[in-house]
Amino acid sequence: AQSVTQPDIHITVSEGASLELRCNYSYGATPYLFWYVQSPGQGLQLLLKYFSGDTLVQGIKGFEAEFKRSQSSFNLRKPSVHWSDAAEYFCAVVPDSGNTPLVFGKGTRLSVIA
Amino acid sequence: DVKVTQSSRYLVKRTGEKVFLECVQDMDHENMFWYRQDPGLGLRLIYFSYDVKMKEKGDIPEGYSVSREKKERFSLILESASTNQTSMYLCATLDTTLTYEQYFGPGTRLTVT
Structure with a gap:
């Protein structure tokens, strides 16, 4: 079945570490x-x-993501995490590049420790 | 500034009650959506609408209906609320003309007792 997968349910990183x-x-x-x-x-x-x-896209709050067609992936990265980045992150896809609803992954919860 | 508002942030209803969740947008977007969000399940699409008086079932429409009488307003209706409909409900619109971005309301946390 067609789907969006976020393999990590919960991730914990130290403040200042990469993500x-x-x-x-x-x-x-x-x-x-x-x-x-x-x-x-x-x-x-x-x-x-x-x-x-360009397959590397920049976003807000210092985030970036890279689209890799060969791996069907769109991973989100940040070089140095701040405590305020603790949140839930959702990847979403519009399957047909057209007028259809977004399909969401189940989310990854990020915890940031000092 | 883009605005999607939902009528209530928190709602408590009893089993069997008819529940209305209202969503209003000020962006003149044609597409509107209702999702429910549950821990570990992400966002699941209940219903969506491409235009006034148009509606389409999403992935989990059972137990819900919708109404879109005006472009700016999209209502979600629980005909007879049940405890398994306790959830966070999110309304969203979609900009299909420029950014293809979905804009979300703040959500309504519904508890059915």
Whole structure:
């Protein structure tokens, strides 16, 4: 079945350490790809997106993500995590690059320790 | 500034009650969505709408219905609330003209007792 997979349910990193959150999708064509963040008690906020072109995309709050077609992946990275990055992160896909709803992964919860 | 508002942040209802969750947007977007969010399950699409009076079932429509009488308003209806509908409900719109970004409301946490 077509899906979006975030293999890590919960990740804990130290403040200042680097971060990589994984996302894989199983759609044939190149979909539109997104990363959203949800801080505790808040709604979802878009971090970054990829439609086409340069496979390394920059987002807000110092995040970046790289699209790798051969691996069907769109992993999110940050070189140095801050305590305020503790949140839940969702990868999302528009499967047909068209007028269809986003399909979300189940999310990765990030905890940041001192 | 983009705005999606939901009528309540917290709601407590009894089993069997009819529940209305309201969502209003001020961006003139044609596409609107209702999701529910549960721990470990992510966001699951309940219903969506491409236009006024249009609706499409999402992945988990059972037990829910929707209404879209005006472009800016999309309502989710629980005809007879059950305890397994206790959840966080998120409304969203989609900008299909420029950014293809979904904009989310703050959510309604519904508890059915």
